[in-house]
Amino acid sequence: MKKQIESQFIEVVKLIQNSRFNAYKAVNTELIDLYWRIGEYISIRIINEEWGKSIVIRLAQYIQSAEPDIQGFSDKNLWRMKQFFETYKDHPKLSALLRENTWTNNLAIFSRSKSIEEKEFYLRLCAKEMYSSRELERQMNSGVFERVMIGNQKLSSVMRELKPNISHGFKDTYVFEFLNLPEIHSEGELQHALIAQMKNVILELGKDFLFMDEQYRIQVGNSDFYIDLVFYHRSLQCLIAFELKADKFKPEHLGQLNFYLEALDRDVKKQHENPSIGILLCKNKDIEVVEYALSRNLSPAMVAEYQTILPEKKALQRRFHEIFENVSNTN
Secondary structure, eight states: OHHHHHHHHHHHHHHHHHHHHHHHHHHHHHHHHHHHHHHHHHHHHHHTTSOOHHHHHHHHHHHHHHOTTOOSOSHHHHHHHHHHHHHHTTOGGGHHHHHHSOHHHHHHHHHHOSSHHHHHHHHHHHHHHTOOHHHHHHHHHTTHHHHHHHHHHTOOHHHHHHOTTOTTSOOSEEEOGGGOOOSSOOHHHHHHHHHHTHHHHHHHHOTTEEEEEEEEEEEETTEEEEEEEEEEETTTTEEEEEEEEEEEOOTHHHHHHHHHHHHHHHHTOOTTSOOOEEEEEEEEOOHHHHHHHHHTOOSSEEEEEEESSOOOHHHHHHHHHHHHHHHHHHO
16 A cells, blocks of 8 residues: 555656646747747848847847846847847758757857758757757767767668668767776776766767666577677667777677677567667777678678777868768769
8 A cells, every 4th residue: 555655656746747847848948939039030130231239239238227137138148049040040940959959058059060960960969868058068079970970871781771760879989088098998997987987878879778787698508608788779679789899890809799699689689679789899990891891791780989088079070071072972
């Protein structure tokens, strides 16, 4: 009886939490709508040459005197509202996404992203992962857009066939700057550091990843084998096996990973789940060697690098543009 009452109490608390979340969403939507309308109003006045910079400053002062208790309407913020409107006015399909994100995150996205594709990427990512402004800043600083786009281009045909909705799910390079590992480290040290920082690891991988276990034991015949890290991916509904290599990629690494995937699919995967995915996480890799190794690989696997320092954003952007220029020239 006591447990039944407690479960009923939990249901009431969930009702309160859901209502609070819905109220927050409604307030945020109204706020973004307001900033959009103000930005549109100012933009039209300036285009028609009715207003200049001095008028916007006077408007900010007038708002402050008329509504002294309301913050956030300085002349700088009013200009941002104008830029916000002008950035997205020709992209109506993004309207709903803008209202799913906070003003702080919207500001960061439209001011720091170079293309509308990059803006849309971060808007969708924030809405899905419910990033705080601090989490978003970390992802932008680490060049997650470029890393995911590069990764999408390098997915094997098997991965694309088995997982048609895999786009944006994985990265070409994972950045673990928070591990504080020395330049020279072992696979065991890498694994222990990842486990100790699992909250930050999930932020880097994506919040659809659910951690299952380290050194995950599988038994084949009379032998035991251990997978470094095993996750479950909620959207893809499949197991994800991570095999860690603290050195350069070697083709023979894939044989071990494929063996693990076969064991997971035969003995661990549930009937309703999709085939398991393997990610070989290496300290570095030769792209051409990886392409040769994956060309006839029949398992849904990918080879990714990891870095223990934040990448240089400009270098990532150059690499991103080089790959897409090569793709365009090939087509």
